Amino acid sequence: MELKESIDSHFEKFNDRLSVVENNVRLIQDEWSEFKNSKSTCDAKYDMNDIVAEIEERKLRSSNVMLFNICESTASELATKIQTDLDQVTSILGTFPPPKKVVRIGTPKPNITRPLKIRFDNKVIVKEVLRTNRNNDNRQFHFHPDLTNMQREINNTVRKEYKDRLARGESDITFKYKNNQPYITKKIDPPVYERSKK
Incomplete structure (x- = not known):
């Protein structure tokens, strides 16, 4: 047994x-x-x-998200700058879990606000943040996926093709994303509803 x-x-x-x-x-x-x-x-x-x-x-990168147009702190201490960024991000995220880490990307330049890279515990939170961002009426800031160089190259290539096709007179196309991959597709006309005759 x-x-x-x-x-x-x-x-x-x-x-x-x-x-x-x-x-x-x-x-x-x-x-x-x-x-x-x-x-x-x-x-x-x-x-x-x-x-x-x-x-x-x-x-x-799947556990990261990029946040654009968030003012940088003018403090001289690095710890103060990081805390200010973290406070701003936490306020924007609202009920979402706080991030593990926030970091500014790029070299500081006058009159240019560097984007923030935000790291979460897992990619599920990232998907929810990006999904919620689609309905964000406050265009002061916006979230984006943390793309690789290759993904950015693909984005630029598809966007260029889209603009070229529009310039050639194709007005029935639109630019969309699926799983962070850009693609060009035909526009779908909204259904037309006829009022029933009494």
Whole structure:
């Protein structure tokens, strides 16, 4: 009886580990599929090292979000500047969990407000923050995903294609995002409802 219980216990642990492995494989397949789509969009050639590095960088950035147009502190002490940024971000986030870290990106320049990189505990919070930002009526500030250099290159390429097509007279197209990947699609006219005749 004890042997059977021991075998059953080991079998359950094996199944649990197998489920974790299968889940990780699915995640890698999804990331690979997304990467291949990005790769074809920017029409560039990458070797396997580039692909692995890109996937890893996207994983690292998946718990980050960028915040633009937030005034910088004029204090001389670095600790005061960081605390001011953290207080502003916490106030803007409202009921969202506070970030793990906030940091200004870039070299300070006169009359230029540097963006803030905000790191959270996980990417679920990032998705919710970005989703909420779509309904943000206060255009004083705005959130964006923390994109890799390759993703920014893809964005620029697709945006340029979109502008070129508009310039050539294509008025029935629009620019959208899916999973942070830009694409051009046909506009969908809203349905027309006819008032019923009595």
